[in-house]
Amino acid sequence: MSELDELRTLVAGACRVLAARGLADGILGHVSLRVDATRLLIRCRGPRERGLGYTTDEDIRLVDLDGAPGAPGALDGGYRPPNELPLHTEVLRTRGDVRAVVHAHPPEVVAADLAGVAIRPVVGAFDIPGTRLAAGGVPVYRRGVLVSNRALAAEMVGAMGDRPVVLLRGHGLTSAAATVEQSVLQAISVDQIARLSLRIVSAGGTLDDLPAEDMAELPDLGAGFTTETAWRHELARIHGVVAPP
Template sequence: MAGNGNFMGEWKLREEMCEVGRRIYNKGFAAANDGNISYRLSEDRVLCTPTRVSKGFMKPDDLCIVDLDGNQVSGKRKRSSEILLHLTIMKQRPDVRAVVHCHPPHATAFAVAHEPIPKCTMPEFEVFLGEVAISPYETPGGQAFADTVIPYIKDTDTILLANHGTVTAGSDLMDAYFKTEIIDAYCRILILTKPLGGPKYYNDAKAAELIRLKPGIGVRDVRLELGLENCDLCGNSLFREGYNETFKPEPHAFIPEKLRQAERQASCSLPASSERGAEGPEFEAMVQAITDQVMRAVNGGASPSGNGKPGGSGSYAGAC
């Protein structure tokens, strides 16, 4: 059978898939029977891992072969229950030959938190992975789950599956696996920066320099194809239009400085009255009455001095 431009024997591919499974298991990316791996053998045949078998202990003859609709055509064990995810990616991306899905803990933490992967922090991540999308949650196993990656897979090889794990696509088995290693290592580094004050970001110009290096080493980046290399690379997301009102990941733990600055400017541009009186005259009257009552108690029954309204030099709006 053909594999990545070479004529590798199918048995060798099976051995390599088992090796990837061992790496996933030994890295802690797939507990017990978690995870699944696939490789496109031909236009209509895909080699894949079986269900309910630990990826750390697979043997070459445990693997299955399915067609592009997910029907099993060979193998003594039942095919992976999540093979439709792999097949959907392969249908959307004819260049993809291998797919790895598992639950690397640091990257999966971002997926569970719906925290977008920050950019403009590490050159290696930017060059070898680029932007990473988050697909919305769906019950694993069915076509609806597989379809969640469709809006994003054409523009990236690495996707966080919300509340679930990761899926990475590649030109061969090791390429897909290494992308899983990279995303988890990067997320681990980001988490380790939090007690140190969080990551420091380089600017858009430096990000563009890195993106322009990628064609020279054979790494695709859709931002070059779309002419976005001079845009707001660090604070914006290539995938923002793929998200919607019901699923719109926003940064909470890792907010680029330019977004923080935008938030501060927006906050400071609000008139002071919006901070004090947004709730209406009835609310202000209630606050006034409570304030008067408290001040009378403090002053032993004397009338309070001043109007008792919240605000003044200590108000939030004044702090800007």
């Protein structure tokens, strides 16, 4: 398998993970990965569309930053980039620290934002990476539009700033990171905090940020645990892998 084929498999798996976690039901959502200065792999629309949860390697196509084929035949077979390709490419053009972009439509994240419930560090050891992400702030792009051109994408990137995740009001979220794995795991963490926050508020509770002294005690478990192990778990979940008795 070539390196590009391996990357296609990675992006396709990331799409299925998002769907399995309930962050991208139906046919909406996409994942991209920069492969060089001018090209990226991205889940494209095809003639046999079955939704994010059924993404195959064939659905991951190589395009340039303007959506043209990234190699001869790259969009053969009736494939085309998603309408929101600019959402991905504007992040990649603007953020030198980013190589992978996730766009998803998690219902609880949308509901929490519309209800005025911000993503805050209300948990601690329950999700250490998610707590740290929330503590740094999760901004909101306040327009519920399809981010289908560079002008709108630039607005979204402006709202995002240097943060890893931005919420899109009435729409979903965009998560950006140096790796596909990290961009997906960030989105999952934000979704988990949104779900918990809605449950707390619905139960009549109040949302309080984790105390500073508790935040200071949270350990750095290292990428091998927080990313690599977590990613193996996510892939095992979608493949139905069960630990031996």
